[in-house]
Amino acid sequence: MAKYDYDLFTIGAGSGGVRASRVAASHGAKVAVAEEYRVGGTCVIRGCVPKKLLVYGAHFAEDLKDAKRFGWDVPDRCDFSWATLRDNVFEEVDRINSVYRETLTNHGAEIIDERAEVVGPHEVKLASGKTVTAxxxxxATGATPHVPQCPGHELGITSNEAFHLDDVPKRILIAGAGYIANEFAGIFNxxxxxxxxxxxxxxxxxNYDHQIRDRLLQISMMKGIDFKxxxxxRGIEKTKNGCLSVSMTGHEDVEVDCVMFATGRVPNTGRLGLDKAGVTVDDKGAVVVDDWSKTDVDSIxxxxxxxxxxxLTPIAIREGxxxxxxxxxxxxxxxDxxxxxxxxxxxxxIAGxxxxxxxxxxxxxxVKVYTSDFRPMKNVLxxxxxxxxxxxxxxxxNGKIVGLHMIGPEAPEILQAxxxxxxxxxxxQAFDDTVALHPSMAEELVLMK
Structure with missing residues (x-):
């Protein structure tokens, strides 16, 4: 008889957990995956995928304005339905969730739709009370948004809840200066x-190049985003009219309709029972692993x-x-x-x-630095x-390229190649020797001086 119920038991069905479980099962392992919410994790359910769809939706605001200069008879005011976009995004999330589930089951992995915690080097206890061995x-439980502990913090939301809003807030205050804060600032603006x-x-x-981030700050301010x-x-209070009054250091109070925290993400290790198995976590709650992703417990x-x-989602996938x-x-x-x-x-x-x-x-x-500071052809017209x-x-x-950074339309698409x-x-020299693809924004890569 088998010594364990499973060869591999994965806790968390995000991008990394799904990849690891699917590949392990394809190698012949008996695999189970426990997920308390939905298969797909932060990226698919409440992160990069739905967020990117909101980015696409938001960009139509500029595209519709620009269309007039390209001969399109677009009315000065175009109605926008947040509910339509939100619900269509949810529909796409549901589709991908189903695809992820099918991918796991088609490879022979068992999906357990409940919370799991570690109770020993080879034991996992499910929310139902059942204990299994592996x-x-x-x-692979990912991370969760960090919420600053100030009076009234419970009145705010995080990126998790941003996708479920009933409507676009008339006034929103976003706390943070990382990628989530700047992305949602652009979307809501x-x-x-x-x-x-x-x-x-x-x-x-x-973590981005100073010239690139300064350019984004300049453009964002030009678009009307207010940076403080x-x-x-200091605190958040609900006013008599149902709004939120935010007090902060160094600035006057601000009244808004929504406060969103985008102040980083913390490893999701709470109530996992890792200490019971002897797994070490650092002062930020992150699981400590070696270069092989192994903890100080050989089986975990x-x-x-x-x-x-x-x-980063692609890193989690590669690790899996x-x-x-x-x-x-x-x-x-x-x-690597x-x-x-x-x-x-x-x-x-921006991309880098x-x-x-x-x-x-x-x-x-x-170091030698080369730049191209240009106005895209579409923006000119x-x-x-x-x-x-x-x-x-x-x-x-030796002229070896050690960094490449850019801001502009489709920058991430161009940078990938x-x-x-x-x-x-x-x-x-290899870029200099490459003929430019004209007219394109990407040709600036081989024309930098």
């Missing part, structure tokens, strides 16, 4: 909200945002793939975290890969005074 346990963004410092998107820096919550692994290594191949297919390999491309789907979007200019100067010393900026950072000794060149270690 040779390996994989923690395009939908007609008066948007105020507050941050504890005066820097947005601190060096501001921390962890991947994705719950480890707080790099909170590497874990399954290593443990269940005798094909040991690790995830160098030159990982990332994007912010703001208005306009590799070192920023400041990081390169700090690391390499000798539309009379939209909004410029794109592409930036290439090279090692001053260019990131291959950075990952491959190509030089600026």
């Amino acid at each position: 040779k390996y346990i994989l923690i 395009e939908f007609g909200s008066t948007v105020t963004l507050i941050n504890r410092t005066d820097v947005i998107l601190r 820096f060096h501001a921390e919550f 692994y962890a991947i994705g945002d719950v480890t707080n290594r790099m909170q 793939q590497a874990f399954a191949d290593t443990v269940f297919n005798d094909d040991p390999h690790q995830v 975290y160098e030159n990982v491309p990332a994007a912010v789907f703001s208005h306009p979007p 890969v590799g070192m920023t200019e400041s990081k390169a100067k700090e690391t390499l010393g000798s 539309a009379n939209r005074n909004e410029r794109g900026l592409y930036k290439m950072i090279c090692d001053g000794e 260019a990131a291959v060149a950075v990952k491959a270690g190509l030089t600026k």
Whole structure:
């Protein structure tokens, strides 16, 4: 008889957990996946997928205005239905959720629709009270929004709830300066909200190149988003008229209809029982793992945002793939975290890969920087005074490209291909030798001076 009920028991059916479970099952393992909410995790259910659909919907506000300059008879006022967009987004989320479930079951993995917690190195207890055993346990529970603990914080929402609003808030205050804050600031601004963004410092998107993030700040302010820096919550109160009065340091009180916290995400390890199995978590609650995603308990692994290594969906997927191949297919390999491309789907979007200019100067010393600061052709005809900026950072000794950063229409789509060149270690000369594809925005990549 088998020593364990399962070869692998995965807790959490997000992108990483689904990939690891599917691949392990395809390698012949007996797999179970426990998920207390819906299969797909943050990205599919309440994160990048529905958010990107809102970004598409929001961008029509600018596209409709620009259309007049291209000869289209568009009325000055176009009605927008938040409920229609919201419900259609939910419909797409439902579809993807079903696809994820089918993917797991078609590969032989069992889905258990209830909460699970670890009670030992090989034991998992389900919410129903049943205890099962597994040779390996994989923690893939992701992360959850951080909420600042100020008086009245319960009156605010996070990105989780933003998708379920009854209507677009007339006035919204967003706390934070990372990608979630800037993306939702752009979305609600395009939908007609008066948007105020507050941050504890005066820097947005601190991990991105300073010229790129400064350009986004400039354009966002031009679009009407109000930034209040060096501001921390004192408290939130509900007024007699049903609005929210927000008091903060360094600025006067603000009255809004909605407060949204976008102040980072924390690993989702609460009530998982990891201490019972001897699994170590750090001071932020992240599961501590080695380069193979293994905890200090040989039978327990962890991947994705719950480890707080790099909170990106494609990274969680790669970690899940590497874990399954290593443990269940005798094909040991690790995830390479160098030159990982990332994007912010703001208005306009930004994207980057590799070192920023400041990081390169700090690391390499000798650095050459090339830029292209241009007004996209579409913006010119539309009379939209909004410029794109592409930036290439090279090692001053050998011309190797160590960083590529951009802001402008379709920047993430363009960067994905260019990131291959950075990952491959190509030089600026390789770009110079490539004929421009004209007329396009992407041609600026091979024309930078």
